[in-house]
Amino acid sequence: xxxIGRPRGFDADLALDAAVDVFWRRGYGGASLSELTAAxxxxxxxxxxxxxxxxxxxxxxxxxxxEQNMGYVTDALHRPTAREVAAAFxxxxxxxxxxxxxxxxxxxxxxxxxxxxxxxxxxxTQNRATIQALFADRFRRAIDEGDLAGDExxxxxAAFLITVTSGFAVRAADGTSHEALLAVAQRAxxxxxxxxxxxxxxxSRTTExxxxxxx
Amino acid sequence: xxxIGRPRGFDADLALDAAVDVFWRRGYGGASLSELTAAxxxxxxxxxxxxxxxxxxxxxxxxxxxEQNMGYVTDALHRPTAREVAAAFxxxxxxxxxxxxxxxxxxxxxxxxxxxxxxxxxxxTQNRATIQALFADRFRRAIDEGDLAGDExxxxxAAFLITVTSGFAVRAADGTSHEALLAVAQRAxxxxxxxxxxxxxxxSRTTExxxxxxx
DNA sequence: AGTATTCTGTACTGATCGGTACGAAATAGA
DNA sequence: TCTATTTCGTACCGATCAGTACAGAATACT
Numbered sequence: 125x126x127x128i129g130r131p132r133g134f135d136a137d138l139a140l141d142a143a144v145d146v147f148w149r150r151g152y153g154g155a156s157l158s159e160l161t162a163a164x165x166x167x168x169x170x171x172x173x174x175x176x177x178x179x180x181x182x183x184x185x186x187x188x189x190x191e192q193n194m195g196y197v198t199d200a201l202h203r204p205t206a207r208e209v210a211a212a213f214x215x216x217x218x219x220x221x222x223x224x225x226x227x228x229x230x231x232x233x234x235x236x237x238x239x240x241x242x243x244x245x246x247x248x249t250q251n252r253a254t255i256q257a258l259f260a261d262r263f264r265r266a267i268d269e270g271d272l273a274g275d276e277x278x279x280x281x282a283a284f285l286i287t288v289t290s291g292f293a294v295r296a297a298d299g300t301s302h303e304a305l306l307a308v309a310q311r312a313x314x315x316x317x318x319x320x321x322x323x324x325x326x327x328s329r330t331t332e333x334x335x336x337x338x339x
Numbered sequence: 340x341x342x343i344g345r346p347r348g349f350d351a352d353l354a355l356d357a358a359v360d361v362f363w364r365r366g367y368g369g370a371s372l373s374e375l376t377a378a379x380x381x382x383x384x385x386x387x388x389x390x391x392x393x394x395x396x397x398x399x400x401x402x403x404x405x406e407q408n409m410g411y412v413t414d415a416l417h418r419p420t421a422r423e424v425a426a427a428f429x430x431x432x433x434x435x436x437x438x439x440x441x442x443x444x445x446x447x448x449x450x451x452x453x454x455x456x457x458x459x460x461x462x463x464t465q466n467r468a469t470i471q472a473l474f475a476d477r478f479r480r481a482i483d484e485g486d487l488a489g490d491e492x493x494x495x496x497a498a499f500l501i502t503v504t505s506g507f508a509v510r511a512a513d514g515t516s517h518e519a520l521l522a523v524a525q526r527a528x529x530x531x532x533x534x535x536x537x538x539x540x541x542x543s544r545t546t547e548x549x550x551x552x553x554x
Numbered sequence: 555a556g557t558a559t560t561c562t563g564t565a566c567t568g569a570t571c572g573g574t575a576c577g578a579a580a581t582a583g584a
Numbered sequence: 585t586c587t588a589t590t591t592c593g594t595a596c597c598g599a600t601c602a603g604t605a606c607a608g609a610a611t612a613c614t
Contacts, residue, residue, distance in 0.1 A: 129560025130610040154368055157602060167563060169604075178602065233509055249513045280522050283515070287523045291506030294448055298464045300498070307495050308502045315530030344590025345580040372572060382593060384574075389591095393572065 136174055137188070139164040143175075144185045144192070148227040152182055152235045152244050182235070182244060186251070189231045196220055197255055206266035207319045210285055213259070214312060217289040218305035221296035229297030233290060256286045270321050281316070288312045351389055352403070354379040358390075359400045359407070363442040367397055367450045367459050397450070397459060401466070404446045411435055412470055421481035422534045425500055428474070429527060432504040433520035436511035444512030448505060471501045485536050496531070503527045 142163040146155045157178065161168055175181040196216025203209045221230050236248045256279075263278035272278075292305050357378040361370045372393065376383055390396040411431025418424045436445050451463045471494075478493035487493075507520050 128558075128612045130562075132561065133610095156600080158600080168602090170562065172603070173561075236509070236512065252513060277522075280519075280526070283510075283519055284523045284526050287506035287510050287520075288503065288527075289506070290509035291502035291504070294451070294505035294509060295498075295502050297451065298467060300502075304495075304498055305502075307492075308499045311495070311499050311530050312503075312527070313530075315526050315528075343582045343588075345592075347591065348580095371570080373570080383572090384594095385592065387573070 132170075132174075134164075134166050134170070139166055140175070140184060140188050141192070143181060144189050144231065145227065147182060147185050147235060148189070148229075148231040149234070155182075179243060183247060186231065186235075186247065190251070193220055193223075193226075193231075197258070201258060201262050204271075205319045206263050206272040206281075207313075207316055209259070209262055209266070210281070210316045211309075211313055213285055214288060214292075214309035215306060217292050218302060218309050221292050222300075222302040222305060228299065230289075230293035233293035234297065252286060252290075256282045259285055271319050273317055273320060276317050284312075284315075347385075347389075349379075349381050349385070354381055355390070355399060355403050356407070358396060359404050359446065360442065362397060362400050362450055363404070363444075363446040364449070370397075394458060398462060401446065401450075401462065405466070408435055408438075408441075408446075412473070416473060416477050419486075420534045421478050421487040421496075422528075422531055424474070424477055424481070425496070425531045426524075426528055428500055429503060429507075429524035430521060432507050433517060433524050436507050437515075437517040437520060443514065445504075445508035448508035449512065467501060467505075471497045474500055486534050488532055488535060491532050499527075499530075 142165065143155075143160055146160050146163045149155075150159065157168060157171070160178075160181070161171065164171070166174075171181060175184050196219070197213065200209050200212035200216055203212050217230075222228060227234075232248050232251055236245055259282035260278045263272055263276070263281050266272035267274050267276070267278065288309070292308075295305060295308075357380065358370075358375055361375050361378045364370075365374070372383060372386070375393075375396070376386065379386070381389075386396060390399050411434070412428065415424050415427035415431055418427050432445075437443060442449075447463050447466055451460055474497035475493045478487055478491070478496050481487035482489050482491065482493065503524070507523070510520060510523075
């Protein structure tokens with residue numbers, strides 16, 4: 125790496141975090157270079173030298189956002205049963221989109237609205253499609269492992285979860301509280317297939333009333 | 340009305356429809372005056388003389404959008420039971436956000452992303468809050484009328500539906516098909532309380548398998 | 555010290571943004 | 585035909601946009 129020449133006067137990852145925050149709040153088109161430079165604490169040519177143009181900066185910011193703020197996805201995927209995967213994903217997302225001290229909502233959803241540059245929309249859509257595929261694969265494995273009924277459609281279950289969490293992002297940006305989203309998560313979970321095989325229901329269920337009987 | 344002076348050379352409602360289309364696809368910030376004038380077939384001063392500035396034009400477009408493209412909301416509210424209200428709302432929204440020949444998604448969601456002007460975000464949020472309140476009131480009536488269990492929370496049920504349809508808007512903008520959204524709608528409906536009182540289940544249910552037993 | 559190399563800060567570029575001034579065009583009433 | 589009134593079209597306004605040229609500053613190597 126470059127050891128000769130004037131050393132960089134800022135932390136590239138820290139500045140990228142600031143850019144994440146701006147894109148998160150404003151979206152891609154709504155984030156101006158002036159606002160980005162102000163938030164990142166560096167001036168314009170430093171951005172272009174370090175990250176490339178605005179589109180490349182956004183891609184880097186999106187990657188970092190996923191790393192830093194979507195850990196709940198892989199956490200959820202590692203739960204032992206399909207139902208616990210779904211529960212962890214829904215509650216984890218509800219928490220992530222209403223984190224105090226961070227912008228409400230989800231960068232991936234906020235930025236996907238004004239698709240002036242189709243390249244950005246493309247990567248965002250693909251990002252969500254990838255996550256959906258991860259859950260679909262996880263549910264296929266659950267069927268193999270026997271904790272999910274074989275007549276369930278893994279793709280449809282994954283689509284259901286992604287749709288609900290996409291809704292969470294919109295609602296959170298609207299100002300909906302964490303508690304309200306959790307209540308919705310519990311109701312959504314009520315329509316998720318029950319866990320098979322374990323006589324003792326090992327799910328970490330927090331609601332009391334409604335039970336779903338699966339044929 | 341003004342009968343004297345040069346007559347207007349365009350249909351104000353037709354031009355507004357074109358503006359709706361642009362805002363629908365691009366959002367508020369993403370819709371430039373140049374694109375609006377091109378789509379509406381009129382030039383800039385005519386817009387300002389007829390509708391006011393960009394913010395006022397957007398408000399008019401939003402109002403017309405609700406009138407022209409959200410009829411399924413009032414349709415749903417008039418269904419006889421809470422469950423049919425929910426079913427009609429979900430399927431009606433799934434249809435509306437994937438209408439062929441129209442932009443995918445929902446103007447109200449598309450435009451809510453880059454809140455550079457908080458006034459626009461305000462009206463959009465309030466728009467959705469109003470709809471949510473309408474459904475909550477409808478569910479309160481359903482409890483009074485006896486087709487919805489008294490221990491259900493009308494506000495929470497309304498929040499659930501709004502969250503799912505918000506998700507529909509995002510997913511449709513992502514390119515998700517009408518059929519995929521309908522499948523999600525059916526699953527969401529599975530977590531909706533069953534209709535009370537009517538021995539013969541009068542719901543227009545199209546799925547076959549899952550049934551929800553309410554305590 | 556001198557040079558090569560890299561980064562920083564200012565100041566700029568052309569393009570586009572929302573919004574408007576102003577004169578020509580088109581109507582109604584006189 | 586003349587005047588009052590309204591709309592239309594062009595051509596512009598200052599502000600902001602993303603992106604960059606260029607000179608000075610800071611380091612390493614010789």
